[in-house]
Amino acid sequence: MRLPLIPPAELSADQKPLYDDMRKGIASNFNDFKVENDDGALMGPWNPWLHEPRIGKAIWDLTMAMTAEATLPDNIRQIAILVVGARFDAAYEIYAHIAVAEREGMTQQRLATLVADVNPVDFSPEESIAYDFSFALARGGILPEPIYRLAVETFGQHGTNELIYLVGLYALVSTTLNGFNVPVPERE
The missing domain is CATH 1.20.1290 (AhpD-like)
Known part of the structure; x- marks a missing residue:
């Protein structure tokens, strides 16, 4: 792993709203697999997105739009x-x-x-x-x-x-x- 996981207590002011939004979306859409460690730090693609919150938010918004607007089986x-x-x-x-x-x-x-x-x-x-x-x-x-x-x-x-x-x-x-x-x- 090339980027350290970010524990919630160490999130910056720019990262915190994205973290909260991702946790909410993950809980309702991506809950079949492990997405965070014991201290609440996000794993998977969400961790790199948190490291660059402006870019990460854009990718997260696209992910949620693709989930919300899904019509394919x-x-x-x-x-x-x-x-x-x-x-x-x-x-x-x-x-x-x-x-x-x-x-x-x-x-x-x-x-x-x-x-x-x-x-x-x-x-x-x-x-x-x-x-x-x-x-x-x-x-x-x-x-x-x-x-x-x-x-x-x-x-x-x-x-x-x-x-x-x-x-x-x-x-x-x-x-x-x-x-x-x-x-x-x-x-x-």
Whole structure:
């Protein structure tokens, strides 16, 4: 870990409101995995965001907007997030979203295949499109037209837009985690 965790008692005046907002949002949206240590210091991507509160707030606001405005089914969202996490080999991202996907009933076989950066064979047509779309976009370059058209036909324009933003957001989260070498807590 390249940035020390910030105990709540050591937060600056700029960090404290962001910390409070993140804890509130985390409690209602990101509670399937460990996000803070025993003294209340935030872990995962939230710690680096606290170190740069102006930038961190912008990223946090985007994260909350993507959560609040979600229209894609949860299984589609988790596939996209896990594809990006696997593509970036972002350990905390994979850890966190395996926990979310497990709560939502995703099988161990499917999870193992997704985090190995491989397309599971048991996907529905919609899940396959989400996988191919996320995989191609996270690889870099222009998203191939046939995949884009299939996504629009399947998820509508709004859902396709959401999928693009979701892949982008979790690429940013994964980059944050990898850049700051954010560790994975022990699973309970």
